[in-house]
Structures are given as C-alpha cells and as structure tokens.
Amino acid sequence: MGRGGHAIAGVHEGAGEAALNAGSIVQFENVGLRYGTGAETLSDLSFSLREGGFYFLTGPSGAGKTSLLKLLYLALRPSRGVIRLFGEDIVTMPRGRLPGFRRRIGVVFQDFRLVPHLSTFDNVALPLRVAGVEDKDLENPVREMLAWVGLADRASARPATLSGGEQQRVAIARAVIGRPELLVADEPTGNVDPDMARRLLYLFDSLNKLGTTVIVATHDLHLLTEVQRADMLRLDRGQIADPTGALRHPPKRAEG
Amino acid sequence: MKAGARKFGVAERGLLPEGRVAGPMPWVIAIMMFLTVLAAAAGLGLAGAASRFDAQIGTRITIQVVEANPDVRRAQAVAAMRAVENLPGVTSVRAVPEAEVQNLLEPWLGPGGLESDIPVPALIDVDVTPETHRALDVLRRAVAAAAPAARVDDNGQWLAPLASLIGALKWLAVGLVLLMVGATAATVVLAARAALDTHRGTIEILHLMGATDVQVARLFQRRIALDALFGGLVGFILAALVLIGIGERVSALGSELLGSAAVPAPAWGFLVALPAFGVFLAMLVARMTILKALGRML
Numbered sequence: 001m002g003r004g005g006h007a008i009a010g011v012h013e014g015a016g017e018a019a020l021n022a023g024s025i026v027q028f029e030n031v032g033l034r035y036g037t038g039a040e041t042l043s044d045l046s047f048s049l050r051e052g053g054f055y056f057l058t059g060p061s062g063a064g065k066t067s068l069l070k071l072l073y074l075a076l077r078p079s080r081g082v083i084r085l086f087g088e089d090i091v092t093m094p095r096g097r098l099p100g101f102r103r104r105i106g107v108v109f110q111d112f113r114l115v116p117h118l119s120t121f122d123n124v125a126l127p128l129r130v131a132g133v134e135d136k137d138l139e140n141p142v143r144e145m146l147a148w149v150g151l152a153d154r155a156s157a158r159p160a161t162l163s164g165g166e167q168q169r170v171a172i173a174r175a176v177i178g179r180p181e182l183l184v185a186d187e188p189t190g191n192v193d194p195d196m197a198r199r200l201l202y203l204f205d206s207l208n209k210l211g212t213t214v215i216v217a218t219h220d221l222h223l224l225t226e227v228q229r230a231d232m233l234r235l236d237r238g239q240i241a242d243p244t245g246a247l248r249h250p251p252k253r254a255e256g
Numbered sequence: 257m258k259a260g261a262r263k264f265g266v267a268e269r270g271l272l273p274e275g276r277v278a279g280p281m282p283w284v285i286a287i288m289m290f291l292t293v294l295a296a297a298a299g300l301g302l303a304g305a306a307s308r309f310d311a312q313i314g315t316r317i318t319i320q321v322v323e324a325n326p327d328v329r330r331a332q333a334v335a336a337m338r339a340v341e342n343l344p345g346v347t348s349v350r351a352v353p354e355a356e357v358q359n360l361l362e363p364w365l366g367p368g369g370l371e372s373d374i375p376v377p378a379l380i381d382v383d384v385t386p387e388t389h390r391a392l393d394v395l396r397r398a399v400a401a402a403a404p405a406a407r408v409d410d411n412g413q414w415l416a417p418l419a420s421l422i423g424a425l426k427w428l429a430v431g432l433v434l435l436m437v438g439a440t441a442a443t444v445v446l447a448a449r450a451a452l453d454t455h456r457g458t459i460e461i462l463h464l465m466g467a468t469d470v471q472v473a474r475l476f477q478r479r480i481a482l483d484a485l486f487g488g489l490v491g492f493i494l495a496a497l498v499l500i501g502i503g504e505r506v507s508a509l510g511s512e513l514l515g516s517a518a519v520p521a522p523a524w525g526f527l528v529a530l531p532a533f534g535v536f537l538a539m540l541v542a543r544m545t546i547l548k549a550l551g552r553m554l
Contacts, residue, residue: 075464077554095554096468103466115458118271129271130465 024048024084025182025213026072031081033067033238041067042238045081049215054208054227057217059235065217066110066186068235072215073107073184074098086181103131106180106212108188112171114159120146120170121155127178145173148203150196164191172200176207183207185216189223201226271458271475281447281480282487285440289491289534292436293527297499299429300523302422309419313412315347315389319380323405326375332403333378339402340380340395345388352379437537444480444538448545451476459550469550477542484538488531496527 026049033042042064049055057065070076071083074090083090085101093101106127114123124145125138146152149169159167168191175183183204189197197220205227208214215233216223224230234241319336323329333351341349357379365374388395392410399406452459459472499519519527 073464075554095551098554099463099466099468101466102464107464113457113461115271115461117458126271126461127465130462130467130471 023051025051025053025086027082027084028071029082029084031071031078031083033064033071033076034079040079040238042071042078042235045240047233047240049213051213052208052211053213054205054230055213055215055233056224056227056230057215057233057235058219058221058224059241061219063235064238065235067238069107069184069186069215069217072182073105074102103127103178104181106175106178106183108168108171108175108183108185110186110190112159112167114167114170114174116159119156119158120151120162123159123170124173124177126174131178141177145177149173149200165193165196168192169196169200172203176203176212179207179210180212183212183214185214187218188216189218189220194222197223198226271462281443282483282490284443285484285487285534285538286491286494288436288440288443289488289531290495291491292433292440292534293492293495293530294498295429295432295436296527296530297495297519297523299426299433300526301519302426302429304520304523306419306422306426309415309422313415313419314386315383316411317382317384317389317392317395318409318411319382319399319403319406320409321378321380321403321406322375323377324375328405329375329378332405333380336399336403336406337380339398340382343388343395343398345385346382346395347385348381348383350381352381440534441537441541444484444541445545447483448476448480448542449549451480452546452549460553463550463553469547472550473543473546476546477539480542481535481539484535485531488534492527492531499527 028045028047031042031045032040034040045068057068059065067076071078072085074085077091081091086104088101090098090101115126118126121142125142128138128141143152143155146155149172151166151169151173154162154166157166159170162170168188172185172188175185185204188204189200192200201216201223204214204216208227218224224232319333319340321329321333321336323332337349337351340346354376357376361376382395384392384395389410389412392408396408399408455476462472503519
C-alpha cells in the first residue's frame, strides 16, 4: 500500500478477490461474526495487513472494533469467511495449534486484564513464562521494559494499588515484552496523559521498526498524527467503511 | 516469541494465588480417607479371616469318639485313626492331645474341671482333599466300622454360616471403599470446577497469551494434589490411630475369633498406599475435569 495514497491500507473491495497481497500477515476474506442468533456484528470483512505495517483501527463506539481485534488475537473464531494469520487458515485450524499462534501475538486489552494477585514484575513477565523462559533470563528484560514504561519503582506493586494509567502501562509492557510478531492494542492510551500516550506510541513505533506488525484501535484522532507512516482501517456498523481513506490523516482542525 | 514451549518456568507456583484453591476440599478428603482406611482395614481383616475359614471348611473334619469308658475310648480312637489314615484323599490325621482338649473346655468347665469324672470325647483332626471332603460317606463308613462310638463332624457345617457372614461383610467393605473412591473423585471434580470458576480471569489471560491446556491444568492439578496430600495424610493418621487402638483392645480380649479378623501386618502396606492413591486419583480427576472445561474454550 502506498504511503501517500488515499485508499484504506490493504482493504480489498469485492468478496471474490482471488489473491491477497503477498507478504500479508493477516488476511480476511468475507469474514462475518455473529454472537448467538443476533445480527452480524461484523459483515463481509475483506482486507489484509502487510507484515511490518502500522495500522490504526478507528470507528464509532459499537462499530465492532473490539470484536475485530478479538478475531485477530484468536479469542473468537468468525461465523463465516476465512482468516489467514501468519499464512495459515486459523478458522479451520485444530484448537491444539492455536496456543503456538497466540504466543506470536501481543495484546493490550481495553480493560487491561492484569492478573490481580501478581506483582507488576510478574504480570509483565507472564508471556515469557508461558513461553518457557527461565526465571534467570527474565530479570533483565522485564526490568528494562518496566523502566521504559516508567514503572521501574513499582515492580513489586499489585495491580489494585496502581492507578489506571499505571495499569495500562503494565498491560502494554506485558504485550510487548516478548517482541511479538503482531501487536494488537485496544484503546491503549485511553487512561494516560498526552505525554505518556506519545511515549507509549513511540514504544509501539520502535517495536514496529523492529518488524512487529502493529494494529491500534483508538478513538483518539491525535494519535493518528503521531505515526506518519501508519495506515488506517475504519469500521462502521460492522463493515469496513470509508473506502476513500479520507480519515487516513485527520484534518488540522481535529488536532486542536 | 517462539512457539512450542511445553511448560512454565519454576516460577509457575506464583501464577495462582497462594493458599488453598479448593476451599474445604482437603477436609472432605481427610474424612473420606479416614473412612476409606477403616473400611479397607475391615475388608482386609475380614478377607484374611474368610480365607482361613474357607480353608478349614473345605478340608478339615473332626472325629469325636464319645465313650464314657476311657479304655474303650482310647482303643476306638486308635482304631478310627488307623481306619482313616490310609484312605485316599486324607492328607493328615492328628489326635488332639488331652491337654489341648482341656484348654478348649476350660472356659466352660473352669480350671480343674476335667479332673472330675466328666467324660470328655477324644478328638481327631483329619485334613482331607477338597474332593474327598465333597464325598465324606466313604470316610464315615470306614470310621463307623472301626469305631462305633465315633462321630464324624464336618467343621464346615458350623463354620459355613459364619464364613458366609464374614464373606458378605468383606464385600460390603469393598463396596464401601469403592463408594469412598467415587465420592472422593466427585469432591475433586466439584473442587476443580470451583477453582476454575474462581480463577477464570487468570486462566483466560494465560490462555490468550498462548498457554496450552496442559500448562493450565498442571497449575491446578499440582495445587489440588497438595490439598489432597494434606487431607489424605490427616485422614490416614487418624484412621491408623483408631485401628491401633482397636487392635490393642482386641488383643486384651484374647478372642481367637476377633483376633482372626485383625489387620494382618502386610495389609498395612496397602493401607499406607491409600493416601498416595488418593493424591494420584485427585490429580487425575482434576486434570481430566480441567482439560474438559478448557476444551470448551477456543
């Protein structure tokens, strides 16, 4: 996808598009998601995210952003359609293979989802422990990451004693500690001040430059200007909207 | 982050909150183990008694020579012994010494009771093969021809009802042990489900970070095994104290019948293994329950 174009990054119009972009890390083909017997929350999503890309996912509340992210971090399977992740069809993939894929994805949850009885250090170390990293090899990377997010002095604090912003930073540190191939963040800067938001975004940006594909769902139009090379996906009522890409960079007046 | 790691590091201990995961489960297991050990001990004791009775019922007969004249009694006893000792299927013949007969009768006649003129029958223990035991007529005819005052008593006639009762009690004990095992397994299932519900948030996070079902199950089964070990040991120690106390009182009674149903020494090895079996059962049931529950998650 060209940097200066006006199309939404990687969005493919037309359900029957035969070949998606080479080098895509995520490919959606005619994906629909329905909870129970209700109407479809997501309909006919067809797009691809290229490996190493940086994407913002925007849209009004209730548009289906969190549902889309859940499909990306393998918390849900779609009701229909095909999703390819890291080149493999994860819709029909046996359940036993999913953990290996999940370890390649970092997730920042909107509600943080920190483990309440674990310290800040142990929460951040969790993905490494799940991946089988020995304790002796955890100390340095976790301390370094805590310093990055400004929580070096809160390593032993429990989540209940942290402020909302601090919890959010722990959640972000946990998501990026394992240098995931795909980082999925749901409103990652919603509870931090603008300076910290920029700092965290810089962290995502740095990770992206190291090769991680980043997708950030946000309402915050200011963020969109922080990463100039970012592409945008816009969801509206469960469908990819705004095919002209007018919101790719917000107008100046919106930055005020 | 590379896929394929199969287990957490040594710090997995901290991934679930400290303390018990399963509420009162250890105490329920302690009660179950207490009752299981008592039931198993009763079953083992009764099984030993039953096998001893079975052996006697199947192969032992007693010839009583009931004759007031001691000379005739002795002569007929010798004749009866000679008559049976060479019969096919007779494995041993033993004249019960008078001193032994006195010991048998002393509880009824009192010390020195035999010094009176009460005639006491001569007793001959005869062991036969089971085939011969099933066809005693030949032996009875031989004894009757040689010693008219002799009477052949089949020990099985009076031991059989007792042996039948003991056999039934033995199977009752086995049934109780099986029921306890089932109840313990059900307790663990409930405890594991409760633990899963309590820690669902943590499990979901671990799950979304790529923890495998086996990794998550291992966290719980380890904790539940520790709880089961605690409960099992408490239950076993209490039951062992009760059994030792009962054993001492039975010994003090000096009853041969009760003594025959005591827990034999080798059986203690089996009883000691029960807590270990309980821990294994708890781990297995917890693992199956948790894996089944996790299998319903994506």
